[in-house]
Amino acid sequence: MKEQLEASVRVRQVDLAKCFAIIGVLLIHASGEGLFYLGIGSRPWMQSLFWGSISRFAVPLFFLCSGALLLGDARKVTTRHVWTRSIPHMLAALFFWALLYRLVLVLRQGTMEKTELLRAISDVFCWRHEQHLYYLHILLLVYAALPVTRAFAAKADEKTVRYALIFWCVTGVFFPTLRALGLFSRIEGIPKQWALNLAWASIGCTVLGWFLRKRPMRVGASIGCFVSGFFLCFAGTALLSMKAGKLSLQLLEGLSPGAVLMAAGLFCLCGALAEKLPRWLQKIAETGGKASFCIYLVHQFALHAMKDVGITAQMGGPWWSVPVVAGACLLLSFAAWCVLSRVPVVRRWLI
Numbered sequence: 417m418k419e420q421l422e423a424s425v426r427v428r429q430v431d432l433a434k435c436f437a438i439i440g441v442l443l444i445h446a447s448g449e450g451l452f453y454l455g456i457g458s459r460p461w462m463q464s465l466f467w468g469s470i471s472r473f474a475v476p477l478f479f480l481c482s483g484a485l486l487l488g489d490a491r492k493v494t495t496r497h498v499w500t501r502s503i504p505h506m507l508a509a510l511f512f513w514a515l516l517y518r519l520v521l522v523l524r525q526g527t528m529e530k531t532e533l534l535r536a537i538s539d540v541f542c543w544r545h546e547q548h549l550y551y552l553h554i555l556l557l558v559y560a561a562l563p564v565t566r567a568f569a570a571k572a573d574e575k576t577v578r579y580a581l582i583f584w585c586v587t588g589v590f591f592p593t594l595r596a597l598g599l600f601s602r603i604e605g606i607p608k609q610w611a612l613n614l615a616w617a618s619i620g621c622t623v624l625g626w627f628l629r630k631r632p633m634r635v636g637a638s639i640g641c642f643v644s645g646f647f648l649c650f651a652g653t654a655l656l657s658m659k660a661g662k663l664s665l666q667l668l669e670g671l672s673p674g675a676v677l678m679a680a681g682l683f684c685l686c687g688a689l690a691e692k693l694p695r696w697l698q699k700i701a702e703t704g705g706k707a708s709f710c711i712y713l714v715h716q717f718a719l720h721a722m723k724d725v726g727i728t729a730q731m732g733g734p735w736w737s738v739p740v741v742a743g744a745c746l747l748l749s750f751a752a753w754c755v756l757s758r759v760p761v762v763r764r765w766l767i
Contacts, residue, residue: 428690428698429629430481431705433683437481438708440474442715442742442749443467445548446729450738453730457658463734468668469650473642473678475551475670476621480683482555483622484629486562487569495563502559508765510552513713514545520717548716554618561619569626581624588617589676596666597656617671621679628683638684645677710753710767711746718748 450464486493518536522528543553572580592611594600600608612620633641649667652674656664667674693701722728722744729737756762 426702426705427485427629428693428701429683429687430484432690432693432701433477433481433686434708435701435704436682436686437474437477438704438711439742439746440471440477441548441712442745443471443738444474445715445719446741446745447471447734447738450729450734451663454734456661456663457654460734462654464729464738465650465654467734467738469653469674470646470678472649472668472672472675473645473682476676476679477683478551479558479618479621480625480628480679482558483565483625484683486558487566487622487626488629489570493562493566498559498562502562503556505765506552506556506559509713509767510545510549510556511540512766514549515540517546517549517716520720524720546716548712551712554615557615558619558622565619565623569623574631577623577627581620581627584612584617584620584623585676588612588620589671589673592617593666593669593672596669614669614671621671621676624676624680625683628680629687632684632687633681635685635688638681638688641677641681642685643681645674645679645681648672648674648677707750707753707757710756711749713767714752714756715745715749718745718752721748 447464447467450460451468454461454464515537518540519533522532522536545553568580569577587610591600592613595608595611632638649672652667653664656667666672669675690698690701719741722741727741727744729741731737753767756767
């Protein structure tokens with residue numbers, strides 16, 4: 417989301433994609449409660465699943481954006497720069513917000529005692545963070561791998577890049593999902609470990625973002641990817657959940673095939689649309705791109721505050737309540753960015 421190595425001239429495709437990605441994050445979190453607590457297969461549950469599925473591109477789309485910016489040829493990125501500037505910035509933001517979330521939780525529980533405060537601090541430094549901050553955990557790995565991935569992007573020919581992306585797609589996207597679905601339950605030994613986990617597979621997603629910026633899909637193919645990815649998430653999750661009698665999350669995971677297809681299609685569509693938008697919409701997208709990292713960091717505070725006053729997706733039919741809650745959360749989080757971005761130290765290190 418936040419690239420300390422960002423080029424001086426903003427990339428409109430990436431700004432627009434980040435806007436969609438952060439809206440997707442808010443829709444996922446606004447609809448998530450209904451997926452767990454509403455009756456499987458009921459109309460409200462299906463409505464929640466619709467919003468939770470059509471927004472599932474969010475996290476892989478952020479990784480595509482990171483790759484499109486960080487693996488380009490415009491800037492020289494050294495190992496020294498990564499470890500003395502980029503990673504310290506990310507660590508500062510991660511631990512500050514993780515600690516703030518933990519302290520606010522202690523305050524909300526009314527247990528502001530010394531032992532609870534020490535436990536909160538200990539939890540933070542043991543990497544027990546607010547769940548959505550897992551993205552930053554992975555992003556640290558993405559930054560650490562930059563000297564390698566940039567060298568690969570600069571030196572590999574297109575045939576090798578395509579092979580690497582196919583290898584990543586098989587071992588990092590399809591195999592983990594199929595294994596989670598139990599299709600390889602009879603396999604034993606080392607082949608069970610061939611699958612890349614989410615953290616390592618995310619690095620491949622950044623390479624895909626760089627490649628799609630250079631070699632975008634046509635509009636028709638992009639729309640086809642998005643639509644097929646959505647139906648894989650929506651219909652697949654509905655069928656598996658109704659068969660199991662409980663929510664089946666395998667096809668809603670961050671790098672599941674449907675989520676990656678949607679992200680790739682939407683990223684290319686953003687490339688086709690970004691330069692054709694009216695100037696005022698381009699300015700909105702640029703502002704949204706700048707604010708997306710801060711919105712991601714603070715939006716759970718907004719959701720918690722709204723829940724305290726009864727504003728949740730459970731206040732009405734998910735068909736309308738999920739986007740309303742997500743929209744309200746977006747406005748509150750954007751307002752927080754407007755304030756925080758005016759504080760130089762915060763703007764540089766924490767958002």
